[in-house]
Structure formats: C-alpha cells, structure tokens
Amino acid sequence: xxxxxxxxxxxxxxxxxxxxxxxxxxxxxxxxxxxxxxxxxxxxxxxxxxxxxxxxxxxxxxxxxxxxxxxxxxxxxxxxxxxxxxxxxxxxxxxxxxxxxxxxxxxxxxxxxxxxxxxxxxxxxxxxxxxxxxxxxxxxxxxxxxxxxxxxxxxxxxxxxxxxxxxxxxxxxxxxxxxxxxxxxxxxxxxxxxxxxxxxxxxxxxxxxxxxxxxxxxxxxxxxxxxxxxxxxxxxxxxxxxxxxxxxxxxxxxxxxxxxxxxxxxxxxxxxxxxxxxxxxxxxxxxxxxxxxxxxxxxxxxxxxxxxxxxxxxxxxxxxxxxxxxxxxxxxxxxxxxxxxxxxxxxxxxxxxxxxxxxxxxxxxxxxxxxxxxxxxxxxxxxxxxxxxxxxxxxxxxxxxxxxxxxxxxxxxxxxxxxxxxxxxxxxxxxxxxxxxxxxxxxxxxxxxxxxxxxxxxxxxxxxxxxxxxxxxxxxxxxxxxxxxxxxxxxxxxxxxxxxxxxxxxxxxxxxxxxxxxxxxxxxxxxxxxxxxxxxxxxxxxxxxxxxxxxxxxxxxxxxxxxxxxxxxxxxxxxxxxxxxxxxxxxx
Ligand code: HEC
Ligand code: HEC
Ligand code: HEC
Ligand code: HEC
Numbered sequence: 001x002x003x004x005x006x007x008x009x010x011x012x013x014x015x016x017x018x019x020x021x022x023x024x025x026x027x028x029x030x031x032x033x034x035x036x037x038x039x040x041x042x043x044x045x046x047x048x049x050x051x052x053x054x055x056x057x058x059x060x061x062x063x064x065x066x067x068x069x070x071x072x073x074x075x076x077x078x079x080x081x082x083x084x085x086x087x088x089x090x091x092x093x094x095x096x097x098x099x100x101x102x103x104x105x106x107x108x109x110x111x112x113x114x115x116x117x118x119x120x121x122x123x124x125x126x127x128x129x130x131x132x133x134x135x136x137x138x139x140x141x142x143x144x145x146x147x148x149x150x151x152x153x154x155x156x157x158x159x160x161x162x163x164x165x166x167x168x169x170x171x172x173x174x175x176x177x178x179x180x181x182x183x184x185x186x187x188x189x190x191x192x193x194x195x196x197x198x199x200x201x202x203x204x205x206x207x208x209x210x211x212x213x214x215x216x217x218x219x220x221x222x223x224x225x226x227x228x229x230x231x232x233x234x235x236x237x238x239x240x241x242x243x244x245x246x247x248x249x250x251x252x253x254x255x256x257x258x259x260x261x262x263x264x265x266x267x268x269x270x271x272x273x274x275x276x277x278x279x280x281x282x283x284x285x286x287x288x289x290x291x292x293x294x295x296x297x298x299x300x301x302x303x304x305x306x307x308x309x310x311x312x313x314x315x316x317x318x319x320x321x322x323x324x325x326x327x328x329x330x331x332x333x334x335x336x337x338x339x340x341x342x343x344x345x346x347x348x349x350x351x352x353x354x355x356x357x358x359x360x361x362x363x364x365x366x367x368x369x370x371x372x373x374x375x376x377x378x379x380x381x382x383x384x385x386x387x388x389x390x391x392x393x394x395x396x397x398x399x400x401x402x403x404x405x406x407x408x409x410x411x412x413x414x415x416x417x418x419x420x421x422x423x424x425x426x427x428x429x430x431x432x433x434x435x436x437x438x439x440x441x442x443x444x445x446x447x448x449x450x451x452x453x454x455x456x457x458x459x460x461x462x463x464x465x466x467x468x469x470x471x472x473x474x475x476x477x478x479x480x481x482x483x484x485x486x487x488x489x490x491x492x493x494x495x496x497x498x499x500x501x502x503x504x505x506x507x508x509x510x511x512x513x514x515x516x517x518x519x520x521x522x523x524x525x526x527x528x529x530x531x532x533x534x535x536x537x538x539x540x541x542x543x544x545x546x547x548x549x550x551x552x553x554x555x556x557x558x559x560x561x562x563x564x565x566x567x568x569x570x571x572x573x574x575x576x577x578x579x580x581x582x583x584x585x586x587x588x
Contacts, residue, residue, distance in 0.1 A: 516552065
C-alpha cells in the first residue's frame with residue numbers, strides 16, 4: 001500500500017530536482033511546517049471535480065458491518081484509534097479530506113444510536129510533533145483529550161510523541177492528567193522514573209495528584225460497556241522504550257513480562273470482573289504479535305501502524321484452547337478508526353467482529369452551524385480552542401526566519417513591501433493577479449472556514465494564506481500588516497523592497513525570480529502547458545520540452561508546493577494550475 005500523504009512521484013521528483021535558492025526556501029519552510037492538515041485519501045485524482053455527495057462508506061467493496069450478526073446486538077463495542085499526532089480537524093483546503101475528531105464523534109454517536117454499548121480506547125501519540133508555537137501544541141493536546149472524553153473513551157496509551165515536548169512528559173501530564181481525575185486515563189504500565197540513577201516506581205514518578213485516587217500514569221482501567229465490563233491495559237513495547245529513553249533520561253521502563261503479569265492479575269481481581277480485555281500496545285506489529293501469543297487474556301491488541309493506510313482486517317493470533325487475539329492497526333492521523341464488536345456466545349465467551357472505518361465527509365455533523373454545535377459536543381471544544389489561539393496571540397509568537405533572499409543580500413535589509421507597491425510599476429501583472437484566488441486567499445480563513453471559525457488568527461492556517469508569515473518583515477496580523485494579507489506577489493517572488501527601490505539592479509532582479517538559473521529562463525508558453533495538462537499522465541512525456549523549460553517547471557513547481565503540498569492540495573499539478581495564475585503581460 002502506498003503512503004497517502006506522500007506527494008505523487010512526479011511532484012516528489014520535482015521537489016528533489018529543484019536546487020539552489022528554491023531548495024533552501026523549501027527547507028526553511030519545511031522546518032516551520034506545522035502539520036495542521038493531512039487527511040487526504042490515498043491516490044490524488046488529477047481533477048478536483050465537484051464536491052462529492054456524502055454516501056455511506058464502503059470498505060473493501062463492502063458496506064460497514066457487513067457480515068456482523070444482524071439479529072443480535074453486540075454485548076460490547078470498542079472503538080479503537082491512535083497515532084493522531086495532533087491532527088484534530090481537516091483544514092478544508094481541498095476535498096475530500098478524511099478524519100478529525102468532529103467526524104469521529106459523529107461516527108461514535110451513530111453506533112450509540114443503534115443501541116450499541118460503546119467504549120473508546122486510544123493508543124496514544126496524541127501530541128502534535130510540531131506546532132507554530134509550543135503553547136499551541138499543549139492546547140491542541142488538551143482539546144484532543146477533552147474530545148475523547150466527550151466520545152466516551154476510557155483510556156489513552158502513552159506514545160513517543162508525548163515525550164520530545166519542551167519540558168517533557170511532565171508538561172503533557174500537567175496539561176491534562178494533573179488537572180482533574182477524569183477519563184480518559186493515561187496508561188503506560190511499564191513506565192518508570194529515574195531517581196539517583198536508579199529506577200523509580202511509576203507511582204512515585206507520576207504520583208496521584210492531590211485528592212485523586214490514581215497516579216497520573218496508570219496500568220489498567222475497567223470500563224462498563226452497557227453491562228459488559230471491558231478491561232484496558234497499556235504498555236510500551238521495547239523498540240519504542242529505546243526511542244523514548246534517548247529523548248527523556250528522566251524515565252526508564254520495567255520488564256513487560258512482569259508488568260503484564262501484574263496487569264492480568266489486577267484485572268482478574270477487579271471487582272467489576274472484566275470479561276473482554278484490550279491491550280494498548282505502543283510497539284510494532286511484530287512485537288504485538290508476540291505479546292498477543294503470550295497473553296491470550298487479551299482479546300484485542302492495538303499496536304502502532306506499520307503504514308499510515310491501515311489494513312482492512314486485523315491479524316488473528318492463535319492462543320491456547322482455540323482462542324484468538326486480534327492484533328489491530330488503525331493507521332496515522334486519525335483518518336480511520338477500528339471497531340471491535342463482541343457478540344456473546346453460549347459458552348460465556350465472545351465472538352469478535354472487526355470493522356475498519358474511514359472517517360469521510362459522510363460523518364460531518366449535519367445541520368446549520370448553531371444546530372451542529374448543539375448536536376456535536378466536540379464542536380464547541382474547537383470553538384474554545386480557536387478562541388484561545390486568538391486570545392493568547394499565538395499568531396504574534398510565530399518565529400520569523402530570514403528568507404533566502406534576505407540571507408543573500410543581508411546588508412540591504414530586504415523587506416516585504418506588499419503587492420500594491422509592485423502595482424506601481426507592474427499594473428498589468430497586478431490586474432491579472434487580482435483576478436486569481438490568491439488575491440483573496442485570507443478570506444478562506446475568515447469567511448469559508450466554519451468549524452471552527454477564527455482561523456485567520458491561527459498561524460497553522462495563516463502561513464499559506466498570506467505573504468511571508470514565517471519570514472522576517474512578513475505578515476503579522478490584519479491590523480499591523482494589511483498590505484501582506486492574502487497570497488501576494490512576494491509569496492512567490494520573495495521580499496521585494498530591494499528591487500522596488502532599484503529596479504535595474506541585476507542582482508536584485510534575479511532575487512525576484514529565484515526559479516531562474518539564468519536571466520532568459522522561462523516556463524513553457526501557457527498554450528503548451530495547457531496542451532500537456534489535457535493529457536493523461538502516462539502520455540505527457542511525449543510532449544517535447546526543452547531541458548531549461550523542464551528545469552524551470554521543476555523549480556516553480558517546488559515553490560508552489562510549499563503551499564500546494566500533498567496534504568493541503570493533493571490535486572496540485574503545475575500544468576493545470578499555472579495557466580490559471582499566469583499573469584505575464586504581453587510585451588509590446
Ligand atoms: C501548507 C499550506 C496550507 C496550510 C497550512 C493551510 N492551507 Fe488552506 N489552502 C491551501 C491551498 C494551497 C489551498 C487551495 C487548494 C485548492 O485549490 O485545492 C487552500 C484552500 C483552503 C480553503 C478553501 C478555500 C475556498 O475558497 O474553497 C479553506 C477553507 C482553507 N484552505 C482553510 C484552511 C485552514 C482552516 C487551515 C488551517 C487548519 C489551512 N487552510 C491551512 C494551503 C494551506
Ligand atoms: C519602481 C518600479 C518597480 C517596482 C516598484 C517593482 N518593479 Fe519589478 N520590475 C521593474 C522593471 C523596470 C523591471 C524590468 C527590469 C529589466 O528588464 O531590466 C521589473 C522586472 C520585474 C520582474 C521580471 C524579472 C525578470 O527576470 O524578467 C519581476 C518578477 C518583478 N519585476 C517583480 C516585482 C515585484 C514582485 C515587485 C513588488 C515587490 C516589483 N517587481 C516592483 C520595475 C519595478
Ligand atoms: C503564485 C505565485 C506568483 C504570484 C502570486 C505572483 N507571481 Fe509573478 N511570476 C510567478 C512565476 C512562477 C513567474 C515566471 C513565469 C514564467 O517563467 O513564464 C512570474 C513572472 C512574473 C513576472 C515576469 C513576467 C515576464 O514576462 O517575464 C513579473 C513582472 C511578475 N511575475 C510580477 C508579479 C507581480 C507584480 C505579482 C503580484 C501582483 C506577481 N507577479 C504575483 C509567480 C507568481
Ligand atoms: C503562499 C502559499 C501559496 C503559494 C506559494 C502558491 N499558492 Fe496557489 N493557492 C494558495 C491558497 C491559500 C489558495 C486558495 C485560495 C482560496 O481559494 O481562497 C491557492 C489557490 C490557487 C489556485 C486556485 C485553485 C482553484 O481551485 O481554483 C491556483 C490555480 C493556484 N493556487 C496555483 C498556484 C501556482 C501555480 C503556484 C506556484 C506558481 C501557487 N499557486 C503558489 C496558496 C499558495
């Protein structure tokens with residue numbers, strides 16, 4: 001299976017071939033990348049096409065819950081998710097996009113509406129790997145945990161994404177587990193502290209907050225799924241413990257054999273007498289299969305995804321007495337959830353069924369904005385998040401790096417001047433740019449984005465919808481830098497104060513077209529671009545391009561792809577897109 005979020009080969013190759021200044025620009029932006037988006041379906045289709053009508057999802061050609069007993073209600077249903085990596089909501093940049101907590105909540109409710117007894121469990125890796133501003137990562141983490149609680153999750157594992165945060169795991173716990181004792185509870189039974197060079201008990205390293213009954217990181221929980229007690233245990237696998245130890249010397253790990261023995265004994269002795277046990281195993285599938293074979297007490301083991309695109313079916317690992325353990329993977333970024341249905345058998349055991357569910361647009365909360373917010377308790381959480389991002393002025397805290405042009409001519413202090421300034425001498429180009437979507441790109445965040453609104457205050461969105469957010473003298477906010485709102489001339493051409501002040505200076509002129517290796521370099525004529533765009537991918541090679549043209553195409557394409565990346569715009573194709581934004585004015 002192919003990774004759904006990697007660019008199609010042509011674009012990846014283009015990005016690789018692009019050298020020089022463009023390469024540097026890509027690198028600088030790459031570091032500032034936020035991972036706000038990225039829920040697109042596998043293969044990008046060449047044409048964006050009209051928005052799809054919501055349909056019931058079909059997985060592997062079959063409707064959901066195909067083959068599940070029709071005449072019986074499951075005794076318990078466990079919704080499994082994990083490795084969301086801060087992907088809380090699709091950005092809406094292109095369609096269709098998958099995943100997000102809003103849709104997950106709608107899906108979980110659709111199960112409850114059937115009268116099914118649902119409990120949720122998440123593998124962990126909830127924390128976003130990069131944020132515009134670190135504080136925003138914490139806010140997003142808490143948003144995710146609060147949303148899981150609204151959905152009826154009982155437990156969340158602890159993954160390596162929870163560690164490389166400044167301030168470490170303690171910052172993450174401070175944001176959530178320390179605040180209040182409430183589900184979902186964090187589980188990582190083999191996590192220990194280090195004190196005086198020696199291992200320190202989990203209960204001492206992550207103690208009970210004042211007034212609480214549990215340590216901040218636990219071993220096992222038991223939830224009630226409509227009368228069926230479900231036990232959930234969390235441990236971290238060997239390979240992952242090694243990775244965590246490298247980034248956080250304040251923790252170490254217990255031997256999982258001992259820990260799982262304790263966990264199984266604790267579940268056996270639990271007053272609620274759990275009948276269905278789930279293991280959140282933060283390790284690889286291979287490790288998980290071994291654990292599943294050794295511990296048949298767990299009916300389900302959720303492990304890390306080998307591929308962001310999860311397998312349709314779990315692997316069944318044989319245990320003693322014909323028992324089977326399902327080893328489940330649910331992919332990355334919350335685009336899918338796994339659902340285990342446990343149907344009671346006459347012998348007191350369960351017949352387990354599994355369904356992988358892609359969270360497509362059919363699960364967007366129905367109704368106008370007000371009604372949707374009443375129907376889906378996750379939506380008000382997003383509103384509060386977006387308001388906090390605005391009120392805490394995270395946009396103003398975005399780190400500004402020097403643009404490659406600013407590095408090359410640093411003595412001149414080249415700065416952003418805004419598209420109006422260019423208009424003075426390039427009226428024709430300006431008029432044509434005005435007619436493109438770029439000239440009002442910030443409106444998408446202010447007026448189109450609805451769940452939540454206020455995205456024009458969120459640097460994770462704003463950076464691609466304005467001029468130079470991540471660069472010195474670039475966009476700050478609508479009040480301070482209104483001339484840098486929207487995708488302007490300098491979003492592509494780079495900061496222009498030097499050239500605007502001295503239009504004849506060749507070095508400054510060159511900086512405005514960093515995709516050129518030499519002055520005469522140009523994209524192929526628009527007519528030729530359109531001709532190529534009309535061809536299917538496999539026939540495009542037949543249209544002869546000059547080597548210089550091909551090089552400019554690659555360089556420009558890589559520049560566009562800083563914003564039109566595989567996550568935010570999987571349909572991007574330079575041959576189709578350039579003719580729509582070409583702004584050259586015929587020379588007289
Ligand atoms: C990496 C760059 C990038 C980031 C980050 C980004 N966008 Fe976009 N956005 C784009 C691009 C490119 C398009 C145009 C896509 C297309 O035409 O298919 C777009 C289009 C949109 C549109 C559609 C506009 C319309 O008129 O239909 C919306 C809405 C939007 N983005 C919202 C957001 C939100 C909300 C965020 C933050 C969560 C965000 N964007 C973050 C690049 C980005
Ligand atoms: C004071 C007038 C003036 C202003 C302001 C100005 N330009 Fe120019 N620009 C020129 C002139 C004149 C040329 C043609 C130079 C030549 O061919 O020697 C030019 C050429 C260009 C070129 C073509 C370079 C090439 O390789 O053919 C680009 C791109 C460009 N300008 C972008 C911009 C941008 C972006 C801005 C705003 C930041 C801007 N210009 C502002 C006068 C101006
Ligand atoms: C989406 C990116 C983008 C934006 C926005 C943009 N340009 Fe360009 N511009 C380009 C590219 C790429 C070329 C090179 C075209 C080619 O090689 O045929 C170019 C070419 C030019 C040229 C040279 C045209 C020629 O005939 O050689 C000028 C002048 C120019 N742009 C000015 C502007 C001005 C002024 C604005 C804003 C009003 C602007 N551009 C906005 C990407 C952009
Ligand atoms: C700074 C980020 C950025 C860069 C660089 C950029 N774009 Fe865009 N582009 C956007 C955003 C954001 C939108 C969506 C605007 C909207 O619809 O509100 C967009 C929209 C478009 C659209 C309209 C898409 C549609 O569905 O109608 C085209 C075409 C396009 N861009 C082409 C290009 C090309 C070609 C390049 C490179 C030469 C480029 N863009 C570079 C951010 C960018």
